[in-house]
Amino acid sequence: MRPFNKYWAIFKIQLLNVMAYPSELLGRSFSIIIFMLVFASLWRTAYGIAGTDTLQGITLPGMLWYLMIAETIELSRPRVSTTISRQVKTGELAYVLNKPYNFLAYHFSTSFADSLFRMLTNALIGGIVVSLMFGSPPPAWGWPLAAIALIGAWALNFCMMALIGLAAFITEEISSFEWIFQKALFILGGMMIPLEFLPGWLRTVAERLPFAYAMYGPARLFIDPSLEGFYSLLAGQLVWLLVLGGALALAYNRGARYLAVNGG
């Protein structure tokens, strides 16, 4: 229990740090308004041209609620890769390694605190914008299911971002990996367009990748909640968490050894 208390304390301290500047945090969340306005204009036009209420089984309001959740996930993703790569590049890591905590667990706690408030404000502001334009959100009984799936999605994103950050052990410069990862989430994760719209073969591939569990799954569950869908999503998230978590632990151990060889 003691290790958990330690990381719980780290989480709480970081949360207090984040909440010390609420106006700054709120200011950052205004970007979601811009994105929702663009999505609303595009899809309203698209549904108008198609002359139909549903496209690929999704209604226009459903599409906007889907995109709101996807955008919330994107804007609240942990930015841990930048932090880790900075620590590797500046040598700050050498000072962090001898602290009495696990490096990855420490980043997990601080990143979650960073993201939590951002996730809530983005969902709130995005939700208000979509409500004003397209009416009430999907049934409330599905919200807790989507919230749990959002936490799973966040953890998956954390693993992938931390892996990118650890690439700094080898390449030092990681921004190009961050850009490509983000755009993979946009298309293969279904952030810009639900996976139903992809060509058949690409959809089959995308549905099996972790990007879909980190973005499409929770957003789709929010607009179309079902217990069956929830369990299936959770199972997929757990499998990918095991795979990516294992890869992360391996990459960290090898990276830390590599750093020691070079003298830190």
Place this chain on the structure above:
Amino acid sequence: MLKRELTFLFALWRANLQGAMEFRVSFLLQIFGMVANNLLYFAFWPVFFSHFDDIHGWTLNDMLIVMAIVSFSWGIMTFLFGNFNFISEVIANGRLDYYLSLPRPVLTHLLASRSNVSGLGDIAFGVVAYLLSGQFQPEQILRLLFGVCISGTILLFFMTLVHSLTFWVGNATELGNLGVNALLTFSLYPITIFDNTARFFLIIFVPALLVGSVPAQFVKAFSWQGLVQLSLGALVLTALAITVFTRGLRRYESGSAIQVEV
């Protein structure tokens, strides 16, 4: 006078490029990474247009021209004047002292003293997107070059204007982020999805349509309206940004942070 300033600018750009090329792997990773990034981002449009023939007259081909212009202009500006997105930070941290202490135009020196290598990747992608669009008539190429210049000028001076508000409101970094998000996001979508009120807003207040859609329409077909809109937009924004920055400079209080920049 102008020759002296241009010589200085070229010297700055050369030094920036040499500095970036010092780290070859990082240099190449950033360029190719940005090309891959833009390619993946653009992948949305073929998927979208596989379900709709056009969006009120706009096709995939038009989106290629929009993407070419925005990538090209963004790439050139971030490579040559890469500090435009960090002006607030420089002002708020008192680092303008350095620029003020040297006998060179402050704004030009400030803007050109940072270079983002990834901009070269944007330029490369812009060329590829344009080649794929198939608009190769000589006058179209001339109009493309004009459109890129105008789009880049508007981008540069809109961001300069927003960041210059730091002189009055304190650190405007978040406002700058919001500004660049709005400008880029709205510029990468077809003009035909916006109603007249939105179009007015996106030309006058956040001139995103002058960065993407309007230059793209101008490349496809010449129109006096497009020429006037683009020229006037660039001129007004340039004058406004320079005036606001210069006025703001009078309010600047030294942070006693004169230091050697390396």
